[in-house]
Amino acid sequence: xxxxxxxxxxxxxxxxxxxxxxxxxxxxxxxxxxxxxxxxxxxxxxxxxxxxxxxxxxxxxxxxxxxxxxxxxxxxxxxxxxxxxxxxxxxxxxxxxxxxxxxxxxxxxxxxxxxxxxxxxxxxxxxxxxxxxxxxxxxxxxxxxxxxxxxxxxxxxxxxxxxxxxxxxxxxxxxxxxxxxxxxxxxxxxxxxxxxxxxxxxxxxxxxxxxxxxxxxxxxxxxxxxxxxxxxxxxxxxxxxxxxxxxxxxxxxxxxxxxxxxxxxxxxxxxxxxxxxxxxxxxxxxxxxxxxxxxxxxxxxxxxxxxxxxxxxxxxxxxxxxxxxxxxxxxxxxxxxxxxxxxxxxxxxxx
Numbered sequence: 001x002x003x004x005x006x007x008x009x010x011x012x013x014x015x016x017x018x019x020x021x022x023x024x025x026x027x028x029x030x031x032x033x034x035x036x037x038x039x040x041x042x043x044x045x046x047x048x049x050x051x052x053x054x055x056x057x058x059x060x061x062x063x064x065x066x067x068x069x070x071x072x073x074x075x076x077x078x079x080x081x082x083x084x085x086x087x088x089x090x091x092x093x094x095x096x097x098x099x100x101x102x103x104x105x106x107x108x109x110x111x112x113x114x115x116x117x118x119x120x121x122x123x124x125x126x127x128x129x130x131x132x133x134x135x136x137x138x139x140x141x142x143x144x145x146x147x148x149x150x151x152x153x154x155x156x157x158x159x160x161x162x163x164x165x166x167x168x169x170x171x172x173x174x175x176x177x178x179x180x181x182x183x184x185x186x187x188x189x190x191x192x193x194x195x196x197x198x199x200x201x202x203x204x205x206x207x208x209x210x211x212x213x214x215x216x217x218x219x220x221x222x223x224x225x226x227x228x229x230x231x232x233x234x235x236x237x238x239x240x241x242x243x244x245x246x247x248x249x250x251x252x253x254x255x256x257x258x259x260x261x262x263x264x265x266x267x268x269x270x271x272x273x274x275x276x277x278x279x280x281x282x283x284x285x286x287x288x289x290x291x292x293x294x295x296x297x298x299x300x301x302x303x304x305x306x307x308x309x310x311x312x313x314x315x316x317x318x319x320x321x322x323x324x325x326x327x328x329x330x331x332x333x334x335x336x337x338x339x340x341x342x343x344x345x346x347x348x349x350x351x
Contacts, residue, residue, distance in 0.1 A: 021109070027121065028103055030076065061119070097177050099125075105118065163192065163193075193209060201218055260337075
């Protein structure tokens with residue numbers, strides 16, 4: 001019998017580890033991130049395997065993988081500001097005690113040293129959004145939050161992006177685990193609350209506070225509110241309600257068939273030149289002509305009381321034509337229409 005030569009004959013058990021492949025999909029938590037010359041950021045993931053947590057270098061998968069079409073984002077590791085995590089009694093605690101992202105990992109060609117993060121799972125320390133907001137099952141809905149920017153697609157199709165700013169307690173997630181649950185996000189109320197999106201009618205709505213509002217309605221209706229000041233534009237009207245309106249321009253032109261002025265305590269017009277009239281008569285030019293005509297009237301006085309001015313021979317020729325032209329400008333005073341803003345100014349997305 002010939003002796004077994006390991007250079008010629010391969011030993012099955014000796015090469016078992018070499019041929020072994022791990023094709024399982026496993027759950028892990030992102031421990032830390034590091035730079036790689038080929039992949040950029042590579043994540044060290046604590047992969048749960050048979051009761052142990054095995055660190056595996058992983059790259060992340062994205063929605064797009066092209067040169068022009070791509071997606072980039074970062075996972076949160078739970079080891080950031082501290083060192084010597086091996087001595088930390090909570091380094092191997094449950095996922096709910098650590099702030100890293102919980103991910104799903106698979107291995108390229110079954111090689112346990114080449115992991116790929118396929119996606120993420122809900123963190124056990126966070127309450128489910130759908131459960132908290134009593135979202136009905138069997139009705140598609142979407143919700144995400146990234147660095148305080150909330151995106152919601154409601155079950156009736158409404159869409160909303162809300163700005164809260166980075167959580168004020170975000171830095172606490174970088175601390176070493178101490179046996180307590182990671183804190184829920186806390187936001188600065190002075191900057192949070194702004195949002196924009198579409199309601200269920202397809203109208204665009206935006207707001208930065210409860211009394212600052214903008215809406216582009218699908219019914220050809222635009223409305224904007226800043227506290228007590230309201231601007232409304234429809235297909236038939238342009239309305240403004242404000243305590244004070246100031247307009248400044250080198251030239252301001254208004255062309256309308258009817259211009260009404262509301263009752264005012266005071267009206268002040270100041271200009272180098274002013275003209276008021278119509279195509280037949282200009283008021284100030286007519287007044288000048290009228291004064292000149294009065295100066296040329298000849299009043300006869302035989303004995304006693306003078307005759308009326310209109311009895312002068314020049315009245316019918318000089319003054320009466322000016323009177324008739326002034327009558328073309330005469331009209332009655334009318335009150336302007338009042339404006340009451342619509343109550344829909346306070347509407348919001350998701351209601």
